Amino acid sequence: MYGAKPDSLVLPSDLESPGDSDSSDEAGQLAISLGYGNAADCSESSTAGSTSGKKRDALGNDLDAPESSEEDEEEEEEEEESSEEEAVPVEIGVPVAMWDFDHCDPKRCSGKKLARHGLCVSMRIGQRFRGIVLTPKGKKPIAPCDDEIIMLSGLAVVECSWARLDEVPFGKIKGPYERLLPYLIATNPVNYGKPWRLNCVEALAAGFYITGHDDWAEHLLSKFSWGHSFYKMNAHLIKRYRTCTTSEDIVAMQELIQAEQARDAELRKREKRQFPTRTHMWPKADHTGAYDDGDLLRSNPNHQDWDEPEDEGDKSEEEADEVETLTMALGQTSIESPAKA
Numbered sequence: 001m002y003g004a005k006p007d008s009l010v011l012p013s014d015l016e017s018p019g020d021s022d023s024s025d026e027a028g029q030l031a032i033s034l035g036y037g038n039a040a041d042c043s044e045s046s047t048a049g050s051t052s053g054k055k056r057d058a059l060g061n062d063l064d065a066p067e068s069s070e071e072d073e074e075e076e077e078e079e080e081e082s083s084e085e086e087a088v089p090v091e092i093g094v095p096v097a098m099w100d101f102d103h104c105d106p107k108r109c110s111g112k113k114l115a116r117h118g119l120c121v122s123m124r125i126g127q128r129f130r131g132i133v134l135t136p137k138g139k140k141p142i143a144p145c146d147d148e149i150i151m152l153s154g155l156a157v158v159e160c161s162w163a164r165l166d167e168v169p170f171g172k173i174k175g176p177y178e179r180l181l182p183y184l185i186a187t188n189p190v191n192y193g194k195p196w197r198l199n200c201v202e203a204l205a206a207g208f209y210i211t212g213h214d215d216w217a218e219h220l221l222s223k224f225s226w227g228h229s230f231y232k233m234n235a236h237l238i239k240r241y242r243t244c245t246t247s248e249d250i251v252a253m254q255e256l257i258q259a260e261q262a263r264d265a266e267l268r269k270r271e272k273r274q275f276p277t278r279t280h281m282w283p284k285a286d287h288t289g290a291y292d293d294g295d296l297l298r299s300n301p302n303h304q305d306w307d308e309p310e311d312e313g314d315k316s317e318e319e320a321d322e323v324e325t326l327t328m329a330l331g332q333t334s335i336e337s338p339a340k341a
Contacts, residue, residue: 100122114223135180140179156175
């Protein structure tokens with residue numbers, strides 16, 4: 001059907017050694033009989049198979065390789081995408097440093113943990129840092145405009161205990177750009193829910209958040225199991241601080257936030273005074289403790305029939321109330337009688 005090889009056609013098999021020509025011709029004849037093409041194609045595939053040392057069919061496919069399905073290819077693509085996402089590391093492109101005064105437990109110190117991860121450098125007392133230094137002795141708060149200094153020289157923090165500030169030699173901490181942190185709420189396990197009491201990693205993250213480096217802040221916080229809660233707690237504050245530009249703007253925004261909080265607290269107090277909790281309206285427990293959980297399914301005394309006789313217990317309670325009233329009246333009379341005399 002396909003005929004023999006033309007004499008004018010020169011195949012790669014014709015250039016091979018005599019020992020290889022037989023195998024090439026056999027592969028070519030097999031391909032022709034199967035209808036896959038001419039002998040030239042099969043000879044080339046046969047020759048490639050012989051040189052690679054692998055078993056190949058007449059089409060040149062590797063017989064040793066397993067057949068891949070569409071599902072396997074999709075899984076490989078998903079694994080490659082996930083590995084690419086995981087392989088993209090977050091690198092903080094500026095110096096991050098701290099002065100550590102060993103006030104905290106080394107196992108619980110957030111600054112030391114950052115240093116172990118290579119995310120923070122510990123500095124000696126007296127060593128100078130040219131970037132922004134977050135310290136309780138700063139004169140003005142950090143602001144978005146400080147981003148330029150951070151990008152040039154980095155961000156540092158004083159790692160010390162809030163209870164031992166008097167022991168810190170702040171005069172030996174040298175930096176031209178000392179800054180405070182504005183009103184924020186701590187979420188670390190030691191001071192959770194307390195304003196201002198941020199630890200080392202929270203302070204650094206706050207500085208990066210306010211200056212617009214969310215990825216750096218999240219990278220630092222990701223090393224702590226509770227780290228994600230810091231932004232959740234302070235997101236509404238951080239977003240408002242980022243609308244500012246200068247430290248003066250931050251101060252004005254902080255005062256506005258604190259005034260709003262004071263007003264909200266006063267409103268809550270007024271609501272409590274106007275609508276006090278009426279605990280006496282809930283069912284009380286009897287001697288068996290049947291209504292300790294506030295069972296509201298017991299019979300309502302307001303729905304009793306008028307013809308239903310009253311319990312003797314109700315009469316005894318009314319009589320007791322009358323006796324108590326009479327006793328109080330007698331007591332007042334006995335106290336006031338000497339004065340009248």
